[in-house]
Amino acid sequence: MYQLTNSLPYMLNRVGVRMGDLFSRRIAGYSVTLPMYRVMAALWEKGDQRLGDLAAMTTIEISTLSRLIGEMKRRGLVTRTRLKDNARTVAINLTPKGRTLVEELIPIAIHFEEVAVSNFPAKNIVDLKTVLAEIYESLNSIEPEIAEANKARKAAKARG
């Protein structure tokens, strides 16, 4: 018997949303939203990124991200500069102010995660992360199947 509450997408979404919500509230006092933190932490890990790369890294839709970067630039957290050698792309980086801020937030993130998983043996968490990473990879390969199933149904519908 199928149960939504025992399905993987449901469980992932539920824990992900809840964690995001808690952490979001944890950092709200710094006037930083969760997407902003993700962008800064992504840039801290790997600077000089293009918009599309950052979008892939943060799972934020590209037009949303474009506007978010605009706002973060206005706040002096990041720079966004057109490249001279390829002016259709843009390089995004942390400003010193952005770097200082994210380096203040990262320890909070670390502590948050420590507390969240403190009930579990370290090995379980390592395994969990490994499986999550692998599932993410494997999703890429099922994408074609999804698209095809969709197409098949559309065609059937068109036929009546």
Added chain:
Amino acid sequence: MYQLTNSLPYMLNRVGVRMGDLFSRRIAGYSVTLPMYRVMAALWEKGDQRLGDLAAMTTIEISTLSRLIGEMKRRGLVTRTRLKDNARTVAINLTPKGRTLVEELIPIAIHFEEVAVSNFPAKNIVDLKTVLAEIYESLNSIEPEIAEANKARKAAKARG
């Protein structure tokens, strides 16, 4: 060295969003959005729910859900009836049409999950789900700590 891309909230969000996105596209041909599917599957699993219960079960914010139920009622997928004995609450249920539809979608969800995890031993997936469920539970207990850390900082800020 901290890496956003190795942090649990990030990894959860990434896989969760990606899976949701893929499944969303998979069912788009049925003119059903992912939140709608979640509501229907939740009601299929446990009918006669109040708005707040459904919100907790689906992790959809309550006002968003109120409007979503309105739309689904307009489409004839669910009923929303005030109780006679307690008219401030509302009982939400699937209509026959909604039930038929969700019973068409559930096999798709099952297949989707099977494909997504087909590269992994069943035991890994069972373990994964167990840990996810436990983490979700444990998050409830850290909520106070989050609230407190926040308050402490606000107070410090107020002091200057």
Added chain:
DNA sequence: ACATATCATTTGCAAATGCAATTATTGTTT
């Protein structure tokens, strides 16, 4: 019984989101 508090849901409104179209630049074909 009346005022007040609490609970459950809905709604107003401003902000965030995402798709599609647009702009700007670079790459390719003949």
Added chain:
DNA sequence: AAACAATAATTGCATTTGCAAATGATATGT
């Protein structure tokens, strides 16, 4: 080199979202 295709980012616009306030209903204290 001109025309066309492809890539990258931005923007217009309609929809969705979420907080806070409002509404409606029940429970509680005096």
